[in-house]
Amino acid sequence: MSAQLVLSLSVxxxxxxxxxxxxxxxxxxxxxxxxxxxxNIPYESGITHCVGGCDNRFSxxxxxxxxxxxxxxxxxxxxxxxxVRVRELGYFGLFEMFAFIALLVLGLIYIYRSGALKWQ
Amino acid sequence: MADIVFAIxxxxxxxxxxxxxxxxxxxxxxxxxxxxxxxxxxxxxxxxAPFLFAVxxxxxxxxxxxxMLFIIMFLNVRESNFPKEPNKFISMFFGSILLLPVNxxxxxxxxxxxxxxxxxxxxxxxxxxxxxxxxxxxxxxPFEAISILLLVALVGAVVLARKEES
Amino acid sequence: xxxxAVIIETIVKAVVVLSVVAGMGAFATWIERKVxxxxxxxxxxxxxxxxxxxxxxxDGIKLxxxxxxxxxxxxxxxxxLAPIVAATSAFVAMAAIPYFPEFTVFGYTVxxxxxxxxxxxxxxxxxxxxxxxxxxxxxxxxANKWSLLGAARAVVQILSFEVVSGLxxxxxxxxxxxxxxxxxxxxxxxxxxxxxxxxxxxxxLLFAIAGFAETNRSPFxxxxxxxxxxxxxxxxxxxxxxxxxxxxxxxxxITIAVLVSIIFMGGYNPIWFIPGAIVMLLxxxxxxxxxxxxxxxxxxxxxxxxxxxxxxxxxxxxxxNILITGIVLV
Numbered sequence: 001m002s003a004q005l006v007l008s009l010s011v012x013x014x015x016x017x018x019x020x021x022x023x024x025x026x027x028x029x030x031x032x033x034x035x036x037x038x039x040n041i042p043y044e045s046g047i048t049h050c051v052g053g054c055d056n057r058f059s060x061x062x063x064x065x066x067x068x069x070x071x072x073x074x075x076x077x078x079x080x081x082x083x084v085r086v087r088e089l090g091y092f093g094l095f096e097m098f099a100f101i102a103l104l105v106l107g108l109i110y111i112y113r114s115g116a117l118k119w120q
Numbered sequence: 121m122a123d124i125v126f127a128i129x130x131x132x133x134x135x136x137x138x139x140x141x142x143x144x145x146x147x148x149x150x151x152x153x154x155x156x157x158x159x160x161x162x163x164x165x166x167x168x169a170p171f172l173f174a175v176x177x178x179x180x181x182x183x184x185x186x187x188m189l190f191i192i193m194f195l196n197v198r199e200s201n202f203p204k205e206p207n208k209f210i211s212m213f214f215g216s217i218l219l220l221p222v223n224x225x226x227x228x229x230x231x232x233x234x235x236x237x238x239x240x241x242x243x244x245x246x247x248x249x250x251x252x253x254x255x256x257x258x259x260x261x262p263f264e265a266i267s268i269l270l271l272v273a274l275v276g277a278v279v280l281a282r283k284e285e286s
Numbered sequence: 287x288x289x290x291a292v293i294i295e296t297i298v299k300a301v302v303v304l305s306v307v308a309g310m311g312a313f314a315t316w317i318e319r320k321v322x323x324x325x326x327x328x329x330x331x332x333x334x335x336x337x338x339x340x341x342x343x344x345d346g347i348k349l350x351x352x353x354x355x356x357x358x359x360x361x362x363x364x365x366x367l368a369p370i371v372a373a374t375s376a377f378v379a380m381a382a383i384p385y386f387p388e389f390t391v392f393g394y395t396v397x398x399x400x401x402x403x404x405x406x407x408x409x410x411x412x413x414x415x416x417x418x419x420x421x422x423x424x425x426x427x428x429a430n431k432w433s434l435l436g437a438a439r440a441v442v443q444i445l446s447f448e449v450v451s452g453l454x455x456x457x458x459x460x461x462x463x464x465x466x467x468x469x470x471x472x473x474x475x476x477x478x479x480x481x482x483x484x485x486x487x488x489x490x491l492l493f494a495i496a497g498f499a500e501t502n503r504s505p506f507x508x509x510x511x512x513x514x515x516x517x518x519x520x521x522x523x524x525x526x527x528x529x530x531x532x533x534x535x536x537x538x539x540i541t542i543a544v545l546v547s548i549i550f551m552g553g554y555n556p557i558w559f560i561p562g563a564i565v566m567l568l569x570x571x572x573x574x575x576x577x578x579x580x581x582x583x584x585x586x587x588x589x590x591x592x593x594x595x596x597x598x599x600x601x602x603x604x605x606x607n608i609l610i611t612g613i614v615l616v
Contacts, residue, residue, distance in 0.1 A: 002168045003122040007289060008296040008401040009165070009381060010125075015300045016377035019308075020370045020530050023350070027526050030351035060281045062438050065593070066190045067277045069445035071270050073183045076452040077175050078266065079608075080408065081252030083459040086615050093256050094616045096264065101605060103267040107274040108601070114278050117597050121289050147364060147426065154419075165403075174408035182415035183445075186422065190441055193426045193434070248405055248465060 061117070068111065075104055126166055133159035141212070144202060146192050150185060157181050171248040299400045303380055311536035316342050318578050325582040352525035359429035360522065368427060369523065369530035372420025376537035379413040382406040383544055384468050386563040387554050399468070406467040407459070407549075411452065414500070414541060418444050420534060421519040428522040436518025439589055444500055446596040451496035453604035457489040457611040458482050458549055471553030481552045488607045490550045492600055497542035499592070501535060503577050505584035506592060543573035 082089065082097050089096075111117055132155060139152030161176035255263055316331065316339065323330030331338030356365055383406070384399040403409050418441060425437020459465060461482070462473045474480045483490050499506040520531050547553060547569035554562035587595070 002166055002170075003125055004289070004292045005170075005401055005403060006125050006129075006162055006166045007121070007292055009378075010128075010162070011293055011296040012300050012381040012400055013374070013378055015297070015304065016374045017370065019304060019377070020373040020533075023373075023526050023530060023533075024354075024366075024370070026350040027352060027354035030525075031353045062442050063191065063194060064277060064281045065442045066187045066445060068274065069449060070179075070183045070187050071274050071277075072449045073452070074179060075267070075270060076449065076456070077179055078255075078263065079453075079456055080459070080465070081171070081248050081255055083456045083608075084248050084463055084465060085252040085256070086460045086612060087463065088253065089256050091616055094612050096256060096260060097612065098609070099264060100267045101609065103271050105602075105605065107271045108597075110275060111278060112598065114282065117593060147361070147423075151364075151367075151423075170403055170405045171408070174403075174405045174412050178408065178412035178415060182412055182418070182448075186418055186441065186445070189419070189422055189426070190438075193422070193437065 065117070071107075072104070075100070122166060126163065129159045129162045129166065132156075133163070142209070144205070147189065150188050150192060154181055154185050157185065171251055296400060299398070300381070303385075303400060304377060307377070307380065307537055307540055308533070310540060311533055312342055312346065314536055314539075314574055315345070315532075317574070318581075321575065321578040322582050325579070349526055349529045354527070355524050357428065357430070357522045361427040361429070364423050364427035365522075366527075368420050368423035369527045369534075371423065372417055372534035373530040373537070375413055375417035375420070376534040376541065379410050379417075379541055380537065382409045382467070383541070384471065384548070385544070385554070386566060387556075402468070403466075405465040407455065407465045407470070407545075410467075410541065410545065411448075411455075414538060415444075415448055417534060417538065420531060424523065424531070425519040428519070430522050432521040433519050436521065440502070440519055443502075443506065443589070443592060446593060447496040447499035447506075450596060450600045450604055451493055451500065453601065453608065454489045454492035454496065455549065456604075457607050458486050460608070460611050460615055461485065467548050467553075471548050471555065474552045475555045477555075478552065478557060481550065483550045486550065486607075486611070488603060490546075492604050492607070493550070494546060495600065497546060498577070498580065499596075501538045501542055501577075503539065504581040505587050507586070539574065539577060540570065543570045543577075546573060 078100070079097065082093060086093065134156075136152045136154070136156030136159060140149045140156065143149045143152060157176065157180045161173050161181070164170075164176055165173040319341075320330045320338070331341040334340040334344050356362060381400040382403045384397070384402075386398040388395055388397045390396070421437050421440035421444075425433045425435075425440070428434070458470070462470050464470065464473075474482055520528055523531065544566075547566060551569055552565075554566040556562045557565050560568075
């Protein structure tokens with residue numbers, strides 16, 4: 001069963017990769033002259049190197065949100081097995097998960113209090 | 121049939137791993153590492169572990185590598201910032217020769233292992249339900265320890281970010 | 287079943303799904319223009335064909351034959367890869383979705399699902415989340431300020447709302463006890479009153495909001511907000527490369543519509559005398575219409591408001607919902 005599953009998934013992957021590539025090849029039907037003129041200059045009203053450089057620094061908030069996401073994603077992944085068997089695990093499982101979520105909420109409160117998610 | 125699928129996935133995993141260490145630009149390295157991750161996810165699916173398969177995609181491909189690429193984007197490393205890596209492949213070659221005794225040791229240990237059937241366990245083994253019962257009864261303490269670990273990581277990230285700002 | 291049979295069956299199903307989705311996506315662009323036009327008392331496309339339907343063909347020809355432009359400072363391989371990733375992940379995610387009830391043709395039972403994975407819900411959400419590499423790589427490789435800003439916004443927004451959608455979907459999963467979309471569908475058999483929508487209204491609302499944000503639809507389209515960051519990560523893209531991002535967005539929209547219909551609105555269970563397949567089609571069409579309606583009716587949200595809503599309102603609500611569901615169930 002699982003070999004068949006992987007097989008069918010890989011067939012899907014190959015097809016799903018092939019269709020966009022075919023789509024892209026279709027541009028060969030149209031005109032081909034962009035190397036000769038200034039069409040392929042970056043979009044910045046014709047200025048080749050963007051004003052102030054393209055490497056503008058970002059707020060550390062972006063990075064912080066990304067790392068918070070990784071942490072919460074891992075927590076959610078652990079909650080899925082519990083969610084599937086809530087009834088069998090009963091009060092014991094519920095208590096375990098409450099403790100788990102309590103720590104998560106503690107982290108959330110810390111984030112709010114530290115002002116890490118204030119976007120101003 | 122499973123053998124052929126495994127071989128193809130394993131080749132993809134190895135090629136991705138090799139690409140990761142041999143590419144010069146960090147973006148290319150990260151991308152080829154994603155190939156390895158996806159191939160490993162496929163191997164999990166092949167071994168009747170659908171939950172691990174999904175987790176591998178969600179956590180590694182969907183979260184951790186996104187974070188890596190995101191950081192690469194922020195740092196905005198340019199071609200001129202890359203360290204020069206003269207004789208990279210020669211040093212890699214000699215490094216792998218140095219590691220040969222370790223490999224021989226591992227292979228010999230593997231051969232000494234008691235005989236076990238190497239067949240793929242059929243459905244129901246790596247099922248999310250059975251995994252859940254194991255995780256929340258026998259492996260309770262590690263599970264709760266994980267939440268503390270994640271909390272520590274979270275606080276650490278916030279503290280480091282604040283230090284950067286001030 | 288032999289391997290060749292599996293391969294042939296998968297190819298047939300995948301081609302059908304791909305072409306239906308591509309067709310629906312293309313048709314949806316026309317519908318979008320028409321619906322928006324009518325909501326703003328305009329006529330929309332009228333000139334090509336009856337009611338402008340053939341506008342589709344005209345746009346298609348234009349898109350397919352448009353010149354391929356790669357800006358000179360771009361990192362070429364990654365620039366080329368980004369739109370392919372966006373479209374591919376959207377298509378691959380659809381493999382685990384059951385669209386219709388199974389039916390029999392010439393004595394052969396057809397399961398309208400390409401690959402029946404028993405953790406289908408996790409699979410669909412996981413693969414759809416891999417689609418984030420599209421905007422991210424596009425922004426990194428374009429060598430353009432707006433692209434970079436757009437990519438940063440895209441990643442932050444999509445990641446944040448993935449947390450919300452993951453948490454909100456947990457509550458219904460607790461009631462059902464399975465991650466298979468077929469089980470989720472069967473759980474709600476027996477009429478409109480059995481829809482999970484009535485038992486989990488909060489989860490439904492949160493999931494729908496997260497769906498809007500993850501597909502960059504208005505009012506959460508801060509990623510491609512023309513007035514602020516030109517065209518976001520897709521600023522440097524044109525022609526079919528840009529078209530692939532568009533295809534990916536519409537495919538994701540359809541996936542979200544199907545997921546909401548299956549998880550909260552009874553899936554493909556027949557209602558009264560209407561067969562399941564048509565019910566499903568109606569629900570998906572309704573959701574796509576809703577996407578457009580919201581776009582016409584709601585103003586944009588600022589990025590900081592978006593983050594505020596996600597982390598300080600929606601996420602705590604989702605957690606509370608899980609806790610309440612847990613207490614009620616056990």
